[in-house]
Amino acid sequence: MARYAILVRGINVGTAKRVAMADLRAVLEESGFSAVRTHLNSGNAVGTGNDGLDPAEAGARVEEALAARTGVSARTLVLTAGQLRTIAAGLPYAAEMAAVEKAGSRMMAHVLFADPDPALLAEHDLTAIDPGNVQLGERVVYQWCPNGLLESPDVSGWITKNLHVEVTTRNWNTIAKLADLL
Structure with a gap:
């Protein structure tokens, strides 16, 4: 199992696109992630997914599930642990x-x-x-x-x-x- 960073763009900025972090965690779990942890109240999370998961496809699944569960439309970027670590390094x-x-x-x-x-x-x-x-x-x-x-x-x-x-x-x-x- 591999770890991923999930970045949901533009939620909980000001009063627009409000999403409770409990709802975001549920959306991520519905989208195939486990051991989900959110960070702050602004669309940042990490989770475990299957090895070989396609980040673009996973992001699209999260976007669809988020819209279905909360009515909020927001682009979602899924990065592998390696991609995020490369950015940090x-x-x-x-x-x-x-x-x-x-x-x-x-x-x-x-x-x-x-x-x-x-x-x-x-x-x-x-x-x-x-x-x-x-x-x-x-x-x-x-x-x-x-x-x-x-x-x-x-x-x-x-x-x-x-x-x-x-x-x-x-x-x-x-x-x-x-x-x-x-």
Whole structure:
């Protein structure tokens, strides 16, 4: 049995798309995961699934079950433990984070639903959106937000518009906690 990180995009942000974590756990169990643990109240979970599970198919099953059970439509990204650990290990801004108190909330991981098209990457300079603070990793765009997320450029929107890839964003505290839970 393999472990997976499950990221449900956009639930429990403000008053929109409210989903109780007990309902999310039930949806994940109905979708074939066991030993499910949620983290915070914002669509982050880990669970055990069959070896060889197709993450894209599992994400689609979760989306369907979530809509059926709660009426909430939300994209869901399922990552293998290895994929999440690669994201966590690839952190390019460790030195910057070490110099700032509570840095985990200023480091964003824009996790990609798919690999970007190399031709689009060649055509668009991702680093130009926030020079020195954005770097592409494996299935992720890292963004260091020294003055906080609200004062930083919208990297997720840029990725969706220019690279035509869906994104779900988590701060570094969440990525690190999910990696620990795996």
